[in-house]
Amino acid sequence: PRHYALIPAAGVGARMAADGPKQYLTVGGKPMLRHALEAFLASDRIAHTYIVVSPADGQIDAVVPPGLDGVTVLRCGGATRMESVQNALHALRAQVRDGDSILVHDAARPGLTPELIARLIDGVAGDPAGGLLALPVVDTVKRAAGGQVATVPRDGLWLAQTPQMFSYALLRRALDAATDASAVTDDASAVEALGLSPRLVPGDPRNLKVTLPADVRIAEMYLAQPTT
Ligand code: C5P
Secondary structure, X not given: OOEEEEEEOOOOOHHHOOOOOHHHOEEOOEEHXXXXXXXXXXXXXXXXXXXXXXXXXXXXXXXXXXXXXOEEEEOOOOOOHHHHHHHHHHHOOOOOOOOOEEEEOXXXXXXXOHHHHHHHHHHHOOOOOOEEEXXXXXXXXXXXXXXXXXXXXXXXXXXXXXXXXXXXXXXHHHHHHOOOHHHOOOHHHXXXXXXXXXXXXXXXXXXXXXXXXXXXXXXXXHHHOOOO
């Protein structure tokens, strides 16, 4: 079975308060999307990379020049991340086999490396439930609900990263079964809802998601470090 990368990049980046979609935000001299793409292009484990953008996107050609080897842009992004992934999977039905793996990676994580891609693939090791990069929670976690504050034991808690890797057939089935798109904040949650347990493969803090403006500085600091 082959491994394909899928980068949903059809968001509008409302939380960044920047003047454009955050996948195009410049981090360390390049749009974030370009960093993520280059990690997949540099990996010898990935057969091909697909990027899904909004049909109205006018910036993608400057970041991913038409004809660039190893990557195809799909202009079928939807209203939610989940819908963008679903539309892309549907568009790929003739190219990808049910048993092939799809590594879904957010464009907002510029710190991905070929080493992390290999770690995920080797860590999932063909598990039929798939898996994802994740980090153990190190902070003390509080839940505030109904005026009551309580400490959630952090034992066994992980923060989900991407890529998240599933067979094509499983990912399609899981997303098609999900009824509330806004509740599907990552692909693994849709797979979990089927009663399956995706594997948690230790990720890396450098693979952070850029959400708030201050995250850009942190990402740039990591990108400037030699990767080991
Ligand atoms: O906004 P958020 O950080 O959740 O976005 C995660 C990823 O999903 C980003 O790469 C974003 O471009 C993508 N996305 C998408 N289609 C949407 C919304 C978000 O592909 N409608």
